[in-house]
Amino acid sequence: MKMKLYEEGEKSKAICAHCRQLVSTTFLRRDVPFSDGKGTVKNILAAVCDVCDRVVAVPAQSTPAIREARQKEVKPIEAQLPAIYLDVLDLAAYMIDSTNSTEFRKVLMMLYLHRFASGEYPRTRLINAHRSAIEHFKEHRGAARRRLSMKVTPRIAEDLRTLMDETTLSQTEVIKSVIYQIRSDVIEAQKPALLKELGVLSIIYA
Ligand SMILES: [Zn+2]
Known part of the structure; x- marks a missing residue:
């Protein structure tokens, strides 16, 4: 041509x-x-x-x-999760800044997805989080489920794809594992440096 x-x-x-x-x-x-x-x-x-x-x-x-x-357009990421997982994200958001709304779920998820995909957080930690999530949050038949729906940049959608490819976890399993890790770091360990960093992000993005 x-x-x-x-x-x-x-x-x-x-x-x-x-x-x-x-x-x-x-x-x-x-x-x-x-x-x-x-x-x-x-x-x-x-x-x-x-x-x-x-x-x-x-x-x-x-x-x-x-x-x-x-x-540069946004890509939607959706998952049907046991309600407890959304509660974890929302409690973490509240602990970081009590004025945070559910919008902050996305900020938390994007930060963690990117850090796991880039290798800053090791893959083994994600795999372990997946195992712990299954043990800790037993999924009973008929338990309430809620929809996590986020519009992310193509870059973050790619990070999620990378994690799925490299761990063989499904999209929902990666999301659950990430949320479990957020529970460990923010709600349980309350890592000071991380909380400070997330506090800044909540001012910028949420
Ligand atoms: Zn004309």
Whole structure:
């Protein structure tokens, strides 16, 4: 396939959906909204209709920038958990700062997922946490379950994927293990340096 590199100010022709005709266009830098309307890509080169000033086409050279902007979008992570796991997150959030809301669940989870995935916290600790969680929080048939739903960055979604691949735990099992580790560190051990760090995060993010 032949590709052309377009430059700012260059002229072309295209069908404009708004003008409903073949129009002359000029390549200009524009902020282009995603087709689903959620977010925009800044300053990419686009063919702009000379009649109505709307973006009518985006050249191939602008595609990587669109992809990059898409990457920065949020990804939902969901799990149905025994209610006790959400209580653990919420008590930990409360202990860090009594004004924290359930929004802080996400901050706690992202920090831990990233630290486990990066190796800052060893994999063995996650595996042990999984074992302890199963022993400690026995799951009785018909016990109340609640949904943990978080929108995270693609980077954190990737961290979760890494942990699943490298431990063979399911997504729900990784999430339970992480929450159990949060219980150990924050609620049980009340590690001072960690609590201080989380206190700062609660000011910034929650
Ligand atoms: Zn037009």
